Amino acid sequence: MIEFLVYVAAALTGIAFLLALYRFLKGPSAADRVVAFDALTIISITAIVLTALTEGRGIYLDVALVYALLSFLGVIVIARYMERGL
């Protein structure tokens, strides 16, 4: 029962990832792609945490934390670049 719910959540997360990936590939402007990238990283963090749950290995949580840190810095840097250039 619980395992089934976990797999349903993983499937929904995968569909969300594909939808955001569609916007990332199609996005008319660069800003659209950055927004889609932001959403993609957040969805990826959820996917990593779900992987940690199904594999039963807590080390993946550290990976998720570092990934959150790096993706946040990446989005900030790209936004600053779009605003006034490096």
Next chain:
Amino acid sequence: MDTLLPILGGLLLVGGAAFLLLGGLGLVRMPDLFNRIQAGTKATTLGTLLTLSGVACLQPAWGLKLLLIGLFILYTNPLSSQVLARAAHRAGTEKSSKTMVDRLAEDTGEK
């Protein structure tokens, strides 16, 4: 109590993933960039937080680390979306034809 907590955790997981799906759907369907920022950051933030609390219900020993990830996302995600929206506005991204008011343009005096 021992049987209730995993069921609550599983339901939280599915609810959070549903919010992630709604965020992704909003990214595809919304008409312009600023609406997409709304869908792509707010809904996914709530979805991630719900999913993290669901995992914390299923694996209580990981609670502290999950709380750390959740707090980090809660602090950084609104900041990155705000910086992104301001940068897009200054770069002159075109707005949807249904946009009624633009307070930032009124404040800075541009058209």
